[in-house]
Amino acid sequence: MSPYIADPWAWQESWDRQQEAYLPDREHRFAAMLDTVDAVLDGRPPRVLDLAGGTGTISLRALARFPDAEATLVDLDPALLAIAGASLAGRATIVTADLNTPDWLATLPHREYDAVLTATALHWLPADRLTRLYAELRDVLRPGGVFVNADHMPDDTVPELTKRLMDRARERRDARYATGSVLSWSDWWERAGSDPALAPFVAERHAIYPTGHSPEWNPPVSWHLATLTAAGFSEVGTIWRGGPDAAVAAVR
Numbered sequence: 001m002s003p004y005i006a007d008p009w010a011w012q013e014s015w016d017r018q019q020e021a022y023l024p025d026r027e028h029r030f031a032a033m034l035d036t037v038d039a040v041l042d043g044r045p046p047r048v049l050d051l052a053g054g055t056g057t058i059s060l061r062a063l064a065r066f067p068d069a070e071a072t073l074v075d076l077d078p079a080l081l082a083i084a085g086a087s088l089a090g091r092a093t094i095v096t097a098d099l100n101t102p103d104w105l106a107t108l109p110h111r112e113y114d115a116v117l118t119a120t121a122l123h124w125l126p127a128d129r130l131t132r133l134y135a136e137l138r139d140v141l142r143p144g145g146v147f148v149n150a151d152h153m154p155d156d157t158v159p160e161l162t163k164r165l166m167d168r169a170r171e172r173r174d175a176r177y178a179t180g181s182v183l184s185w186s187d188w189w190e191r192a193g194s195d196p197a198l199a200p201f202v203a204e205r206h207a208i209y210p211t212g213h214s215p216e217w218n219p220p221v222s223w224h225l226a227t228l229t230a231a232g233f234s235e236v237g238t239i240w241r242g243g244p245d246a247a248v249a250a251v252r
């Protein structure tokens with residue numbers, strides 16, 4: 001049973017604004033992701049796995065684009081999953097699992113998916129674990145199914161320019177935080193922690209993620225493409241790029 005969250009859509013909106021402060025082109029990457037799912041449809045509504053899906057951003061957009069889709073959302077954060085559960089209300093299967101261990105596979109309600117989609121999340125995992133996860137994801141897909149990962153993936157052919165782009169983006173973000181036009185990551189969590197319904201979940205989250213943020217290990221896009229190729233995907237490439245971020249796709 002989902003906990004009672006008075007207005008999950010207000011939390012969805014504030015999460016989106018908070019994330020867009022980091023990723024102004026966030027919706028573009030989701031659109032590119034869903035175009036990729038559309039390109040591999042095989043006549044049935046897609047079965048989509050929203051990996052490290054948080055509040056269900058990708059599930060919600062996938063269900064809007066493909067109303068008969070089956071969505072599974074996997075994440076470990078009890079507060080974000082509480083918002084997801086209240087928003088998706090029976091339209092997706094919500095699973096609590098830790099992607100840091102291969103045990104997460106046993107928690108899935110289906111053996112095969114048409115698409116595995118993830119955004120701004122897998123940089124939370126260390127290199128050796130992400131390498132193994134990529135191989136596990138290949139096995140979760142049907143032949144012809146697709147994995148798409150949108151994340152911070154700098155282009156290593158322009159390292160100095162990337163650094164400058166990131167510096168400028170940080171300055172613009174800090175200016176917005178200073179005016180209060182948008183909440184920072186830590187302010188968003190403080191706000192969630194002071195909401196009576198979310199507070200117990202936020203407290204649980206603090207125990208799960210003691211630092212509160214990712215280790216910020218962001219290998220270049222070439223690392224992802226090489227690792228996905230080594231994991232045995234048949235076609236691997238970049239389907240979207242925006243500044244230091246990219247979305248890579250891998251077809252089983």
Ligand SMILES: C[S@@+](CC[C@H](N)C(=O)[O-])C[C@H]1O[C@@H](n2cnc3c(N)ncnc32)[C@H](O)[C@@H]1O
Nearest residue numbers: 052053054057075076077098099100119121124
């Ligand atoms: C910045 S959020 C992105 C959420 C969502 N994909 C979006 O775009 O809004 C990163 C997500 O990764 C999840 N995550 C990080 N490490 C995880 C792990 N080991 N297992 C499951 N989920 C994890 C976090 O709980 C969080 O929901």
